[in-house]
Amino acid sequence: MIVQVGGTNGGLPELCILEFQGELIGEKVGMLGSLTLKAGEKVEMIIGNHFLEGSFQNLKSPLLVLDSNDSTDDIAASTAAPSLSIQGVVRRKIIFKTRPKPAGKRTREQADLL
Amino acid sequence: MAEQTVSVVFAPVLSSSSKVIEVTNDFVKAIEAGEKLVLKGTATEEAVLCMSNKTFALKRVEQSNAVFLFNAQQDAQRYAMHSEVKDFFEIIPTVGKTKSVESLLLQKALESASYAATVAYLQENVMASDAEIDEALRRCRAVDDDGRLVTISFTQVVETFEVLFPAVLRHDLSLAALSEATLATHLADRTTRAMLHFILREIGASSVGTEDGDVVWTITDEQAALCLAHVAFLRATTLSWEDIQQEIAARHPSATFSAAALSQSLLQGVAVALSSAASATASLQMFRYYPASATPTELSRCMQDLFAMKKEYTAAELDPYLARYLPYGTSEAQRTTKMTELLLQVARRLDSGLYRLVESPTWK
Numbered sequence: 001m002i003v004q005v006g007g008t009n010g011g012l013p014e015l016c017i018l019e020f021q022g023e024l025i026g027e028k029v030g031m032l033g034s035l036t037l038k039a040g041e042k043v044e045m046i047i048g049n050h051f052l053e054g055s056f057q058n059l060k061s062p063l064l065v066l067d068s069n070d071s072t073d074d075i076a077a078s079t080a081a082p083s084l085s086i087q088g089v090v091r092r093k094i095i096f097k098t099r100p101k102p103a104g105k106r107t108r109e110q111a112d113l114l
Numbered sequence: 115m116a117e118q119t120v121s122v123v124f125a126p127v128l129s130s131s132s133k134v135i136e137v138t139n140d141f142v143k144a145i146e147a148g149e150k151l152v153l154k155g156t157a158t159e160e161a162v163l164c165m166s167n168k169t170f171a172l173k174r175v176e177q178s179n180a181v182f183l184f185n186a187q188q189d190a191q192r193y194a195m196h197s198e199v200k201d202f203f204e205i206i207p208t209v210g211k212t213k214s215v216e217s218l219l220l221q222k223a224l225e226s227a228s229y230a231a232t233v234a235y236l237q238e239n240v241m242a243s244d245a246e247i248d249e250a251l252r253r254c255r256a257v258d259d260d261g262r263l264v265t266i267s268f269t270q271v272v273e274t275f276e277v278l279f280p281a282v283l284r285h286d287l288s289l290a291a292l293s294e295a296t297l298a299t300h301l302a303d304r305t306t307r308a309m310l311h312f313i314l315r316e317i318g319a320s321s322v323g324t325e326d327g328d329v330v331w332t333i334t335d336e337q338a339a340l341c342l343a344h345v346a347f348l349r350a351t352t353l354s355w356e357d358i359q360q361e362i363a364a365r366h367p368s369a370t371f372s373a374a375a376l377s378q379s380l381l382q383g384v385a386v387a388l389s390s391a392a393s394a395t396a397s398l399q400m401f402r403y404y405p406a407s408a409t410p411t412e413l414s415r416c417m418q419d420l421f422a423m424k425k426e427y428t429a430a431e432l433d434p435y436l437a438r439y440l441p442y443g444t445s446e447a448q449r450t451t452k453m454t455e456l457l458l459q460v461a462r463r464l465d466s467g468l469y470r471l472v473e474s475p476t477w478k
Contacts, residue, residue, distance in 0.1 A: 031123050
């Protein structure tokens with residue numbers, strides 16, 4: 001089987017990754033939380049009652065992101081040859097490596113302000 | 115830098131079909147310069163990712179973290195995560211699997227006399243880049259003749275040489291400016307224009323396209339002599355150097371050509387000198403026909419054939435035969451090292467500098 005990967009003219013969109021050690025349980029809809037960008041590439045995030053500390057990291061090698069070009073039309077989807085398109089390239093990620101801590105009252109209030 | 119707080123939301127439609135592939139900066143630059151990618155795979159073979167001239171194996175990487183993608187440049191106040199990534203891969207440069215090209219061509223020919231393989235068919239079924247497939251087609255002398263791939267046997271190539279130079283003489287053509295269209299007309303009963311084009315390109319003749327779609331070729335005296343050396347062996351598989359020179363001189367269309375000025379090195383990769391240079395006078399040196407362009411596809415069989423003709427060879431004698439087995443994409447810088455590696459799989463170097471077949475070669 002052969003799958004064409006749609007090219008791009010010029011520069012690729014720069015995407016970023018948000019990475020959590022572990023699993024996000026729950027419906028992945030709407031608001032997830034608030035992210036505070038601090039000095040020295042550090043970040044803090046509040047998700048519900050959880051407080052996470054993380055940082056920006058530059059990736060050693062870029063990541064190419066591909067996604068399928070699925071048609072919303074059932075007939076077109078069933079007859080078209082499978083294809084992918086290049087969505088962008090990732091060179092940086094935000095990673096949370098430590099265990100979540102309980103979010104204190106002050107941090108919860110900060111999240112509520114958003 | 116002042117602290118900044120952004121909200122992180124899930125996009126209305128969260129994709130779970132994104133695939134993330136770890137690549138190199140050069141890879142990204144090639145994509146941004148317009149390089150196209152193709153994913154190829156079969157039920158029995160692992161997928162490969164192909165650029166126009168490179169093939170990469172894809173290796174799935176296990177990842178247990180929750181990973182989401184967002185575009186930070188779209189909105190500085192709000193990061194909308196549009197994809198959850200579950201499939202991670204890394205690429206490993208590899209050599210395309212072109213060994214199947216010859217068998218696929220044969221299979222198609224056997225399936226139906228009226229249906230031959232096409233380049234598109236091979237691009238879909240061979241796990242290799244287009245450039246690697248083109249090189250494989252060149253090596254098995256397959257020509258795109260009016261949309262169908264047709265293989266030319268080496269015998270057909272030599273038979274074309276046999277009629278080409280008399281046609282040049284008969285029609286008063288010039289080796290320095292040969293019109294492909296005109297030549298094809300004169301040789302129409304022996305070859306097609308597509309095959310003629312392939313053969314002239316393979317002998318190394320230079321060419322220039324014309325506005326009316328013709329191609330004008332320049333064949334040097336030495337290139338013509340090389341072709342005629344092959345023709346000389348049509349009458350016998352073993353000839354003396356003197357016989358070969360006479361055959362070339364009798365057929366060469368150039369008035370200024372002198373066979374006496376030819377060096378025996380012309381025959382490297384064409385025929386094997388049966389005795390060492392020191393033991394035979396030059397004109398009486400005997401050569402046995404063994405063209406590198408028609409050796410078996412396995413290196414082991416080729417080496418067995420060569421060492422059955424004589425016990426020891428110089429590296430220069432073996433090089434044209436080894437070159438055929440170099441992997442696609444071997445650079446000039448790597449060529450010598452790779453050739454030596456191939457040679458030492460099957461032969462050992464003597465103190466004299468000559469090579470002899472090892473007793474139990476490790477065929478790879």
